Amino acid sequence: MLKHHVPLAPLTWFQVGGTANTFLKAETTEELVYFLKQYKKQDYFVLGAGSNVLISDAGTSRPVIKLHLHNFDITHESIIVDGGMLDRTLSLEMAQLGLSGFEFLSTIPGTVGGGIFMNAGAYGHEISDHLQWIEYVNRDGDIQRLRQDQIKFSYRTSSLPRDFVIIKAAFEKRPLSKNLVFEKMADYQKKREESQPVRVKTGGSTFKNPPYHKAWELIDQSGCRGMMCGGAKVSEKHCNFLINTGHATADDLKTLGTIVQEKVLKTTGVLLEWEIICI
Ligand SMILES: Cc1cc2nc3c(=O)[nH]c(=O)nc-3n(C[C@H](O)[C@H](O)[C@H](O)COP(=O)(O)OP(=O)(O)OC[C@H]3O[C@@H](n4cnc5c(N)ncnc54)[C@H](O)[C@@H]3O)c2cc1C
Incomplete structure (x- = not known):
């Protein structure tokens, strides 16, 4: 439509x-x-x-x-899902089937397509780990397929061009006891609630972790924890998260992020790279 x-x-x-x-x-x-x-x-x-x-x-x-494509299909070799399916839904469907490797996705609030484009990851796992292939539509409207090994995945990024629309992805099936899968999911959820702000208006990690550093530690060292700009705030709980406290504008959030970047550069000599995509 x-x-x-x-x-x-x-x-x-x-x-x-x-x-x-x-x-x-x-x-x-x-x-x-x-x-x-x-x-x-x-x-x-x-x-x-x-x-x-x-x-x-x-x-x-x-x-x-x-x-708005959210289908889920099981074949002999694979689980095939639509690019618009939520990561959490995929994780729950896998858990119900006693399939492991996707537990971490239950804590990531994106879609499968967005997750593959960004190579979403947490707790030592990445969405590309068990990926077999993707199907995408290119700018000319052609539907094509790429195997996992034809795509370069690294920390929070992939080599996929911005104009590919990922419509389907196939993942390996790795059986494990259902109880263990649900236990792992609960464990990740607990870790998340302990260390990060939940149920707030945020974009998750604002900056990528630079090599050999943690972005939140550099932000903390630079005195930015709790800093505000208009309605935007650096989270007290996890200072790599920016929060819309209720009436922030996009400009408040972008300005605050830029101030954090400048302070970190001045204090630590490290230039933080935005993980969040600004449009
Ligand atoms: C509370 C919170 C916690 C988070 N925790 C994590 C975490 O632990 N680990 C992590 O990696 N990320 C985390 N994130 C960030 C985010 O959830 C992931 O990057 C997620 O994969 C983005 O998916 P999305 O569908 O929301 O994509 P969007 O944010 O809508 O878009 C992100 C990028 O993906 C592209 N894209 C989206 N869908 C498609 C598609 N179908 N085909 C091609 N390109 C597409 C967009 O064009 C854009 O460039 C967190 C975010 C929040 C708010």
């Missing part, structure tokens, strides 16, 4: 940002393919669960695509 002037704030975890002039809610692959053939000359943006993006207050003139 194609819409115009769609507010994006409710579709992101920060709950800030303006509107999209053009917005496709893709309910079928055919609809997505048709749209891409029409709009291929434009620089479009694929929005997942909006858990790693900061959309500017002015919104975007780029067409925004959001997948």
Whole structure:
């Protein structure tokens, strides 16, 4: 379904940002393919669960695509899921089947497509670990497939071009006792609640951990814990998280992030790289 002037704030975890002039809610692959053939000359943006993006207050003139494709299929060799499925749903479905390797995903609030693009990870695991292949639609509207070994994955990034729309992914099946899988999930959830702010408007980790450092430690050393700019705040609980305390604008959040970056550079000599994608 194609819409115009769609507010994006409710579709992101920060709950800030303006509107999209053009917005496709893709309910079928055919609809997505048709749209891409029409709009291929434009620089479009694929929005997942909006858990790693900061959309500017002015919104975007780029067409925004959001997948409403959430199917889950089991074959002899694989679990095949749609790119729009939530990581948490995938993790729960796997747990119900007594399949391991996806427990950490129950704590990541993104979609499978966003997770693969970002190579989402936690507690020593990454989404690419058990990936077999992805299916994507390119700018010309062609559906193509890439095996895991044809994609380069590293810390919070992949070599996938920004204009590929990931529509499906296949994962290996690794059987384990259901109880153990659910125990691991509960353990990760507990760890998360102890160390990070939960049930708040945030984008998760703001900056990537630089080699040999933890971003939160550098931010803490630089005296930024609890710092505020308008309605944006550096979390007291985990200072690599920026929080919208209720009335922040995207500008508040971006400005606060930039101040943190500058303070860290001045204090420690390390330039933090944004993990959050700013649009
Ligand atoms: C509370 C909280 C905790 C978090 N914890 C973690 C964590 O532990 N580990 C971690 O890695 N991340 C974490 N994150 C960040 C975020 O959840 C992940 O990066 C997640 O994988 C992003 O998925 P998304 O669907 O929300 O993508 P979005 O934020 O919507 O988009 C992120 C990027 O992915 C691209 N994208 C989205 N969907 C597709 C698709 N179908 N095809 C192609 N590209 C696509 C977008 O264009 C964009 O470039 C956390 C975020 C929050 C809010």
